[in-house]
Amino acid sequence: MTQEHEASENPAGDELLTVGTASSLIGVSVRTLHHWDHIGLVSPSGRTSTGYRQYSADDVARIHRVLVYRELGFSLTEVGEILDDPSVNESAHLERQRELLAERIDHLQQMVCAVDQMMEAQAMNKKLTPQEQSEIFGQDWNPEYQREAEERWGDTDQWEQSQQRAAKMSQEDWQRIKAEGDQLNQDLAQAARNGVEPGSERANQLAERHRESIAQFYDCTHSMQVCLATMYTQDPRFTEYYDKLEPGLADWLYRAVAENARVHGVDPDNAAWE
Template identity: 60%
Template structure:
């Protein structure tokens, strides 16, 4: 029995020998480097990493050098190189791998810096989203007037709460004191009075006086979020389209809503923005 068992052990296929005897099968190689068998088959098909060894039975296997090439491919792939470029780098005898890696490292540093800034922005958004306006409903009515409805803040958050501009508003609003809001209200009242007076006087959109008023209006919007000229044009379109806004502005002067839209449009055009096609950006 011992002799028979020994004979069976000696007669077992070479495929079952330790991996170092003839190389690694595709399954073993895939498990070793942490990719799928399908991935290795694809790399083989495109000539990126081909098994260079053979077993006694003629089966193709991966040698130690092949596995080392796989790891290099994985490094370059993780750095963002396309497979075709990886193949050129690995196969070009004149290619300077260190130079490629140095350039890729510089790009990674820039990417890390951008991601850190994005993370900081997200953290600020998370913090700000839980704060918003710190005024009580009573303070809101006292500052903004008897026609003010505190529910408007909640309605605005439901509508725009997922936007970056709302996050800016929430962050800035949370830092404002009741006196800061009183100052904003006074600034708003003064602007509305000047807009109404200019509309009644027939100030032409595109004139220096009208453009100055448009910039004051945009600056007021920028107290809450960074308002570009394109965004300003989008806001002006909304004033005319939504009855609530039209009623609000026309209460200061008949026709003020349309006039204000035209003033904002002309000012946006003077800054290189097509107000008809302007996008929220």
């Protein structure tokens, strides 16, 4: 270890830190400490025989005071004037810093409240724009899907519930949902490819994951899930979407959902939106 990274003691017995050690301890770059020394803001109390800077406990305390005043928005020149004012002692410095920090905290808390109010207002009305939806869902997203869904289900409680939940979701939430949905689709396709039998434990687990993915937006019963899965086999667009992932996947998913619903007391042949 070189002298630049060692700590030593001065004749008075105080531990002296090299600039590298002081930098690591305080979280200030060596370059910054060099600059502060150059402008006379914080000059180290000692030097090694080879000229390396050495900082005492008082030097470190002064660095911390500089950091607080800088955090409060003072320029380096102003900080130097404050710290070198002979009429102000250390206790007065600490009291003044506490007052300024308290004011800063109060101001930041007001800003937090303002942002909370903005978020609340946004949550009540925000809908993802088509551009945002495209960014999140990729090239396959079509804004017509949402308009069609509103025409079909707009008067249901589930639609209202889904709109309320969706309005509170951040872009990160949508990205998470997209990633989880992609993984679910991969797992569904793999199960169909591997010949997993609908009604088996594995198929039922996947059917439950499918229902839970929908339940992020509204409370989806097993009966509702069967209605949705039926649509996958009857609407050519949905059939094409799933069958692109794996030939016959739309039908396999319907059968997996239907058999899982049967386990939960739902007759798939008489499933209703309830």
